[in-house]
Amino acid sequence: MTFVSSSPQGIVTTTPGTDATWWRQAVVYQIYPRSFADSNGDGVGDLNGITSRADYLQALGVDAVWLSPFYPSALADGGYDVDDYRDVDPMLGTLEDFDRMVAALHARGIKVIVDIVPNHTSNRHAWFRQALAAGRGSDARERYIFREGRGPDGAEPPTDWLSVFGGPAWTRVGDGQWYLHLFAPEQPDLNWNRPDVREDFLVTLRFWADRGVDGFRVDVAHGCAKDMSEPLPTRAELTQGWQGPHPYEDRDEVHEIYASWRQVFNSYDPPRFAVAEAHVPAHRRPRYASAEGLGQAFNFDLLQAPWDAAGFHQVITDNLTLAKESGSSSTWVLSNHDTTRHATRYGLIGADGKAPGGQDGKAWMVAGADPADLYRELGLRRGLAATALILALPGSTYVYQGEELGLHQVTDIPDEARQDPAFHRTPGVEVGRDGCRVPLPWTAVGPSFGFGDASAHLPQPADFARHAVATQWPDPESPLGIYRQLIRTRRALITEEEALTWLPSAPGVLHFARPGGWHCVTNFGVTSCPLPAGRLLTSTRPIEDGLLPANTTVWLQLDSDQRS
Incomplete structure (x- = not known):
């Protein structure tokens, strides 16, 4: 099956933008534009490449796409060094290409979220x-x-x-x-005490909202407000029990900025949506996610959680409580453009020679990681089970491009091909994030596995052939087949009621019920366990003799006499 999209004419979908709460339980697909699809054969993904794959995104079943930065940039930090917030990098296309992409996605019922980078500009701005x-x-x-x-x-x-x-x-x-510059030297921090800085970003928000953008992902949302009054604290003072507001992180004044953004968002019908990337203590997160602020905030806690039933239970319980406090919905994330892919995290061997999984979101971004320290199939099995679990939870799920193909972190990128500033500024310490940004494989053959007509800007490993979209599409038991089934089934099951009921379960097993009478059961253990009798809705692995295999998630409708 090919996924080069035809004209959107004749496609019958819901009209985008008619539901002000579409984002609360959406499945959002993150696109790293330079590594998604290359339409012109220069080795770099572009906006027309995204448009050409709109049918794929529709067939996958996602509700929205989030685009990492596509603005003019010297790529000192993968596009997060922005030269012009109201234009498109010529390598990626034009504003007209952007408009066509939005039209193609909207015609297929897919919302569009763009990255906004307010903490810093590029040094070429x-x-x-x-x-x-x-x-x-x-x-x-x-x-x-x-x-x-x-x-x-x-x-x-x-x-x-x-x-x-x-x-x-x-x-x-x-x-x-x-x-x-709290990031690279090419990313000078802005002074958000300046009225003209604040006003210019309001203009930028309106610019993209007027072009049909449905929402914004706010980069480093906790960093804009700063107090640079003398005397400034030392690094040691900041890391050793600093008392009082931090000079440049998570200051209360930052919410004055987002209150003004909210006025812009609410001036549209329906209001525009925003989600904060705010690396702050959990109790500080609700204010970013409030209706008076950005509206939603990323929950990154599962990026740090080990493959462990108790750990997942704690993260889920805590974040549903925080969502209730903010009035927003939680977000569930296992991978993104800044972290080690979760199939790899869950397959790392521990110091005891076993494979407990977990690790943190930066695993395998340090020098000296050994590919021998990975159980690939076990990591993938756990990754699929974790995905099925989070898709069953109340809130929105963010899927990072390529995770639906079961991609692992690419660990053998030559030093001379690496692009991440973390690698170049920490020689021999960090290998950086390039391993999760390698361009996608669409076909099993070709100079870049169907990504484009030339070699990709980051080298792809040979095993991408078996992970390619064309390879997996006919197989319902492939990772891609499982993702499609999960998303399709979720769409049929989900209701507006964002509730969850935990049910008793064996050690190492999580079991909860959702409104509508369907259940999710995940076995984190190493052996199979009894499965409640009921109608199987979907499973990440085959069920045999009524037993739930290790590292597996199922959704099922329980027999009426067993429902809680």
Whole structure:
């Protein structure tokens, strides 16, 4: 079966944007545009490539797509260094291509979410170029965070803070001042105390909403508000029991910014949606997800949870409580563009020689990881079981491109091919995130397995042939077949009532019921266990003799005398 989309004319779907709460229990598919589909043979994915695969996305059954940044960028950080927030990178297409993509997705009933990056611009942004040209003390420099250095000649950075990608969080410019960049030097942090910075982002939100965008994923949502008043704390002070508000993380003032964004979102009918990437303590998350703020916030807790029934139970219970507190719905995430793919995390061998699974979201992003330390099939089996579990939960599920194909983290990328700044700024320490960003395989043959007509911008391993969409599509028991069945069945079962009832179960097993009388049972153990009698709705592995295999999830309708 081919998935090069034809004209959307004649496709009968629901009209996008008529339901203000579509996002609460949506299945959202994250696209990393440069690695999804290449339409022009330059080795880089693009917007027309996404449009060409719109039929695939519809057949997969997702409710929305989230696009990682596609803006003009030097790619110092995979597109998160933005030159212009209201344009498309020429390598990825044009604004007209963007409009055609949105039309194609909307015609198939698929909503569109775009990434917005408010904490920093790129160092090629017009504002930063103006700041450099204007010099110290200028109004242009006040849009960013410039400071004089320490020491008699100002040769030391203003603080000893480190960037997320390693190395100092400050870079010196030609006239001797230093600017703050909590990420790469090519990503100078904005000064959100400036009214013109705040107003410009409101213009950007309206620009994309007016083009039909249904929602926004907000990068580093916890970082915009900063208090750079002297004296600034040292790194040691910040990491050793710092009391009071942090100078640049999760400050209360950040919610003033998002309250103004909410006014923009609510000016549309239906209101636009937003989800915060906010790495904050759990009790701080509800405010980002409130109806007065962004509306939803990512729950990344399962990226850290081991393959363990008790651990999953705790994460699920805690986050449903937080969702109730915010009035929003929770989000469930197992993989994304910043983390080790979960099939790999769940297949890593522990120090005792066994394979307990779990690990954290950064597993296999450090130097020295050994491919021999991986049970591939076990990791995939657990990954599918975890996916079926989260798709059964109240809230929205975020699926990262390629996880539906059972892809593992690519671990053998040559150093000279790596692109992630984390690799280049921490020599010998981190290999970075390139392993989860390798372009998708669509066919078993071709110079890039159907990704395009040329070699892909990141090298693909040979085993991508057996993971390709065309290879898996006819097989209902393939990972792709299982994802399609899960999403299709979920759509038929889900109701507006976001409720869950835990039921008694054997050790190592999680069992809960959802409104409508259907149940989800996951066996985290190492041996099969009895399965309640009932009608099987879907399963991640075949059921034999009424037993639920290890590392398996089933959905079923229980016999009436066994329902809770």
